[in-house]
Amino acid sequence: MGGVTACDTVSGTLGGVRRTVCGALLPGRWRVAVAVVAVVSAVGVLALGWWYGGERSAGTLDSVLGDPLVGFGEEYEDLLWPVTGLGTAKGLLLGVVVLAVAAVATRRRRALALAVLGPALSVGLSALVLKPLVGRTHYGDLALPSGHATSVTSMAWVLVLGFVAGGVPRARWLRAVLVVLAVLAVVGVSGAMVALERHYATDTVAGVLVATAVVGGLAVLLDRWPRRSLAGRFR
Numbered sequence: 001m002g003g004v005t006a007c008d009t010v011s012g013t014l015g016g017v018r019r020t021v022c023g024a025l026l027p028g029r030w031r032v033a034v035a036v037v038a039v040v041s042a043v044g045v046l047a048l049g050w051w052y053g054g055e056r057s058a059g060t061l062d063s064v065l066g067d068p069l070v071g072f073g074e075e076y077e078d079l080l081w082p083v084t085g086l087g088t089a090k091g092l093l094l095g096v097v098v099l100a101v102a103a104v105a106t107r108r109r110r111a112l113a114l115a116v117l118g119p120a121l122s123v124g125l126s127a128l129v130l131k132p133l134v135g136r137t138h139y140g141d142l143a144l145p146s147g148h149a150t151s152v153t154s155m156a157w158v159l160v161l162g163f164v165a166g167g168v169p170r171a172r173w174l175r176a177v178l179v180v181l182a183v184l185a186v187v188g189v190s191g192a193m194v195a196l197e198r199h200y201a202t203d204t205v206a207g208v209l210v211a212t213a214v215v216g217g218l219a220v221l222l223d224r225w226p227r228r229s230l231a232g233r234f235r
Helices: 028-052 062-076 078-085 089-105 108-134 147-162 170-193 202-233
Strands: 007-010 018-022
Touching: 018 170, 028 108, 028 202, 062 078, 062 170, 062 202, 078 089, 078 147, 078 170, 089 108, 108 147, 108 202, 147 170, 147 202, 170 202
Parallel strands: none
Antiparallel strands: 007 018
16 A cells, blocks of 8 residues: 655745655654654653763662663673664675665655765764763773664664655555664664673663654654745746
8 A cells, every 4th residue: 555755845036836746754744753753752762861970880770671681691691782883884885785775766765865974964963972081981991872772773763754754655554664673773783782781771772762863853853944945946
C-alpha cells in the first residue's frame, strides 16, 4: 500500500500560480511532534549533564539499569563487541555513506543534507563540547554523553525522519521493518556499551538524547528553510 509523500505548497506572483513542491522531510503532522521531542531531549541532556557533571562513579540509576546488563555482558562478551561496531567511527562513516546514497537515489535533497549534517553535528557536539563540559569520567575517560550511542542514534533518526516519515519506501510494512531495525540498533549498541562496562547507563541515555535533539531539530529547520527559498523562486 502506498505511503504519503511530504510536500510543500508555495505561491508565486507569476500568473498567481500556487505550486506544490514535493520532497519535504516531514509531513505537517510530524513537524510539531518532532520539534517537541527535540526540545524535550535537549532539556534531558542538560539535566543529565548538570546532575552527573564531574562525577567519577555510577549513580543509583546507573546501577539499576546497568547491573543486569553487566552480568549479561560477562557471559556474552564475544557476541556484544561486534554490535558496538555500529557506533564506531567506521560504522558511522559507512552508515552516512549508505544513507547519502539512498537520498541521492530517491532524489531527496533534504534527506541528503540531514544524512550528512545530522550525524556530524551530533557527534561533534557530543565529543567536542558536551563531554569536556560535563566532565563525567568512566575509568578515567570522559563518558557523558556516549559517542557510540550518539552515533547510532543519529543514523537511526536520519533513516526515520529522512525517509520513513516522508513515505519512503512506499510499502508500509517495509517502513515498519526499518523503524524496528533502527530501534534495535540503538538499543543494541547502547546496551552493549553498558554490558561491556564501557559506559554507565546514563551516558548512553544522554547520547540518545543528544542525537534526538540535534537530528530532530535539524529536520524541522531543513523543512522550514527551503520553503522560504523555494517560494522566492516563483516571485
